[in-house]
Amino acid sequence: MKSMRNRRARRGFFVASGRGMPLGSPRMAGRIYVVAGELSGDAHGAGLLRALHHLHPAVEIAGAGGPEMVATGGPAVRDWVDEAAVIGLWEVLKRYGWFKARFDEMLAEAKAMRPDVLLLIDYPGFNLRFAEAVKRELPETRIVYYISPQVWAWNKGRIPKMAELIDEVLCLFPFEVPILEEGGVKATFVGHPLVDELEERRIPDVVREEGLVALLPGSRTREIERLFPIMLETAREMLATRTGIRFEAPAASPKLAKTMREMVEESGLEASVLVTDGGSLTLMQRAACGVIASGTATLEAAYFDLPYCLIYKVAWPTYVIGRQLVKIDHIGLVNILAGRGVVEEFIQADADAKLVAAELGRLLDDPAYRERLQATLRETSAKLGGQGAHERAAAIVDRWLRHA
Numbered sequence: 054m055k056s057m058r059n060r061r062a063r064r065g066f067f068v069a070s071g072r073g074m075p076l077g078s079p080r081m082a083g084r085i086y087v088v089a090g091e092l093s094g095d096a097h098g099a100g101l102l103r104a105l106h107h108l109h110p111a112v113e114i115a116g117a118g119g120p121e122m123v124a125t126g127g128p129a130v131r132d133w134v135d136e137a138a139v140i141g142l143w144e145v146l147k148r149y150g151w152f153k154a155r156f157d158e159m160l161a162e163a164k165a166m167r168p169d170v171l172l173l174i175d176y177p178g179f180n181l182r183f184a185e186a187v188k189r190e191l192p193e194t195r196i197v198y199y200i201s202p203q204v205w206a207w208n209k210g211r212i213p214k215m216a217e218l219i220d221e222v223l224c225l226f227p228f229e230v231p232i233l234e235e236g237g238v239k240a241t242f243v244g245h246p247l248v249d250e251l252e253e254r255r256i257p258d259v260v261r262e263e264g265l266v267a268l269l270p271g272s273r274t275r276e277i278e279r280l281f282p283i284m285l286e287t288a289r290e291m292l293a294t295r296t297g298i299r300f301e302a303p304a305a306s307p308k309l310a311k312t313m314r315e316m317v318e319e320s321g322l323e324a325s326v327l328v329t330d331g332g333s334l335t336l337m338q339r340a341a342c343g344v345i346a347s348g349t350a351t352l353e354a355a356y357f358d359l360p361y362c363l364i365y366k367v368a369w370p371t372y373v374i375g376r377q378l379v380k381i382d383h384i385g386l387v388n389i390l391a392g393r394g395v396v397e398e399f400i401q402a403d404a405d406a407k408l409v410a411a412e413l414g415r416l417l418d419d420p421a422y423r424e425r426l427q428a429t430l431r432e433t434s435a436k437l438g439g440q441g442a443h444e445r446a447a448a449i450v451d452r453w454l455r456h457a
Contacts, residue, residue, distance in 0.1 A: 095119025177202035212236030244438025267343030
């Protein structure tokens with residue numbers, strides 16, 4: 054840590070303030086290169102960029118993200134999330150050549166732009182390596198990471214490396230800050246942007262529809278391939294013993310909607326399973342209960358008090374390696390945030406239709422169990438922080454821009 058502080062002091066940093074901001078006169082223009090690789094990161098990145106435009110209207114933006122970031126950041130932001138959003142080590146290794154080509158292209162773009170700030174949004178497998186390359190090639194570029202890599206879960210040994218590469222990490226969860234600071238990383242809790250995004254989508258006086266079960270298999274093609282068949286089999290199990298139930302499955306894109314509808318047709322469940330074009334946040338407020346792929350959607354469901362269970366399944370090589378790396382008791386974000394098991398997790402071999410159907414049946418049939426879970430979900434989601442996360446994050450990025 055001492056050597057790192059000395060290096061920063063030599064670059065003109067005002068270390069004594071504890072803010073880590075460089076001395077110098079503010080500039081009226083600035084350049085940002087931004088990278089997000091998934092739909093959730095695209096949404097959060099677009100929110101930050103919109104807030105940043107209010108603070109820094111002349112900012113120049115380039116990089117890679119998804120359709121929302123392209124709409125906000127302009128034509129110099131490429132839309133690559135449909136191809137980039139793969140999950141699991143094995144899946145990434147199979148497409149190594151494609152990722153290497155994109156990495157080299159984006160590094161060349163960054164070198165040509167010479168950004169004042171490299172803004173990385175989640176997507177740690179790619180972004181931490183990209184941070185290292187940019188730090189090597191463009192040492193004067195400040196690096197800000199929005200949505201901390203989950204090194205607290207799978208590799209705390211990388212935290213000192215992050216301290217060398219990253220100037221500030223903007224954390225969505227309060228428990229992340231002390232873990233990162235202990236390893237020498239400057240970290241700030243800005244709150245979770247979901248609070249703002251979900252409040253805008255809240256339906257006043259909504260009433261949950263009895264017998265409606267939400268099937269939320271995720272936003273990646275691989276998730277649909279692995280998890281949606283399990284969900285359809287769960288529906289079949291429940292329909293065999295129950296009447297008056299129906300299922301809805303919102304698709305994250307038209308392409309995924311087509312795939313999901315074909316899967317429903319092949320299963321013969323067209324009369325009971327409706328695939329919709331989007332609408333997941335509305336469904337979370339209407340459904341009686343649901344089953345959800347591990348990820349951000351589990352936080353969204355918790356915020357809307359949807360009683361649910363979680364499933365997670367990846368390629369076996371990925372799972373075996375992951376078991377060696379992950380050092381936490383739960384994989385669900387709500388359970389991690391609560392520090393205990395709140396929702397049931399059906400992982401890998403336990404991602405079984407009979408087990409999932411039994412839990413959904415309990416959520417439908419046991420009002421006391423369902424209401425206890427909903428109360429705990431409300432308590433846990435309150436830890437996500439108040440509204441204004443994008444604005445707090447943008448203010449920090451703006452300070453780095455103006456003093457770069």
